[in-house]
Each structure stands twice: as C-alpha cells, then as structure tokens.
Amino acid sequence: MNDVRSSFAQQGLIRPRDGRVLGGVCAGVGRRFGLTPWVSRLLFVLLLMVLPGSQFLIYPVLWILMPAEETITAPASVSAYPTA
Secondary structure, eight states: OHHHHHHHHHTTOOBOSTTOSSSSHHHHHHHHTTOOHHHHHHHHHHHHHHSTTTHHHHHHHHHHHSOBHHHHHSOSOOOSSOOO
16 A cells, blocks of 8 residues: 555645545645646535546545655654664
C-alpha cells in the first residue's frame, strides 16, 4: 500500500491540511487538477447524481490511499537523542 501512496504523492494527489471538510479527498483532487475545493466538491455531487452510489465507494478508498500532507512533509526519521 505504501507503493500506491508514494505513487499518488508523486502525481500530486495528496490530502492537504487546509481546505478539508471531511477527509480532504475533494480538496486534494481539486488541487491536483487546478480546481478550488468547492468546485471539486460540486463536481463530486454532480457525479453522484449521474452515477448514484459509486462515490460512496470511491471516496473512502481514496481517503485510505491518498497520503496526508503531514506524512509527506514530515522528516523520515528524527532521533530524539543527539549523536555526538
């Protein structure tokens, strides 16, 4: 699953800290495609009207697979004890 997350991160699909309402999936997808989070959410709702039900499966899957911005920007390993 880490391969999928790193692939999403390389493609710019991450859940940002700001602009989240629920999990940040729409904000992340909107940011990736150059849309504001609200336009992305509106398109999500419109898609829900056209293809009812599929979004309730897609959203949680993307929530799990898309890495959060905090995990991308955090240092890989930080030692609590200085090495002399």
